[in-house]
Amino acid sequence: MQQSEQSAGLPAYNRTVILIVLITGAFVALLNQTLLIVALPPIMNDFSIDANLAQWVTTAYLLTNGILIPVTAFLIERFSSRRLLLAASALFAAGTLVASVAPSFFFLLVARVIQAAGAGMMMPLMQTILLTIFPVNRRGSVMGLVGLAIGFAPAIGPTLGGWVLSFGSWRMLFTIVLPLAVLHLIAVVFFMKNVTRQHPVRIDLLSVVLSTLGFGGLLYAFSSIGGEGWLSLTVLISTAVGAAALFLFIRRQLSLETPILNFSVFRSRVYRLIIPMGMITFALLIGTETLLPLYIQNVRGGTAFESGLLLLPGAIAMGAMSPFSGRIFDRFGAGWLVVTGFALQVVTTVPFVLMTPDTPLVLLGLVFGLRMLGLSMLMMPLSTAGINSLPGKLIPHGTAMDNTFRQIGGSIGTALLVSIMTGTAVAIQPMPDPPPSALMTGVRVAFLMGGILAVAGFILALRLKKLPAASVPGE
Structure with missing residues (x-):
């Protein structure tokens, strides 16, 4: 599948090869991001630090991502896509290497910032490149493959991390990622081409x-x-x-x-709806993946590995469905796809609100799988519908804006749901460590709040369906 751009001043490139290089890089970066979710206790023990300090391993990563993503729109216009991907991949590999041998917590924190600098550029750059080199009528299918990486990698991260920690050090988590990061860097060197046009813009x-x-x-x-x-x-x-x-x-x-970030993207009615729906989607995704492990470990007394196993059916469902969601988008648009996705979020909230400490884990795994099936109808279809409503010159700004607000949505969702859970538990029985019965009530109330968010998303989805650009790809 060869695409020649020589007439436009760009080298010839192979879309399929570039697609593989970009998706594998995204998969490795996102897998790394979630591997450490279950690794904080052993890191605390090794460096003799408390939980508040250890939490900076994930907080610093999140902050660096949030700071860099908005600037990527400028970087994509100023530098070639090949140079940017090389820089992002090299930073990520270097950060992984430093983290695997970090002699102190300070060096581990620096390593996470370096990793996040690479990953923060990689995600919006990947979306911009793919949305640039593929025609509008194929963007859904391509972004469906991206959704496979975005959905599957974070979901298997805690499972893999819990399994590794059951017989090894937390450093092994970085040791596993390092060869994958190096292989991706080598692939970028040999196979990546510049596919975007540069402009002599100056940074403000x-x-x-x-x-x-x-x-x-x-x-x-x-x-x-x-x-x-x-x-x-x-x-x-x-x-x-x-x-x-x-x-x-x-x-x-x-x-x-x-x-550096063009807010004229919000002149599109479709894009204005996409942003809040994307934020709700990420709030539901990250919030659910945070609440269920807390329920398993703090209410039922399970292990981190058991928590990961509960999330595994959802990972499989989301990964399997994402490419099909992309094909459906290419054929019918985002309208009914997004409505169905949010409807599944509303429906699957009910079993979580009604669950007890004795609810069969198989049932919860199936419900979570159905919930993630619905999220696969939202993640990439929403992004693609929003970008399709923008002119080509605004694609870098549209992807950067979308990724930035999704990060914020995930942070708000996690903070909101976890604080509701803990606040409810403390209100029922005030004490330093509320008993499992109080935490169980807190989890149910938190999921009820998640249901309210899902209903809000469903209402916005109905509004999106009425817009022509949401139902006819490419309009």
């Missing part, structure tokens, strides 16, 4: 500072809620600084001739 440093303070401040605030509470001074100050900086950032982008 004030915009970068405001973006960092805005998105970084909000992400830090939401990631701190679980440990410090909604009304803690840290959360309130971070939220205020983040909101003020984001307001100033948006105002500045609207006044610049070449903004």
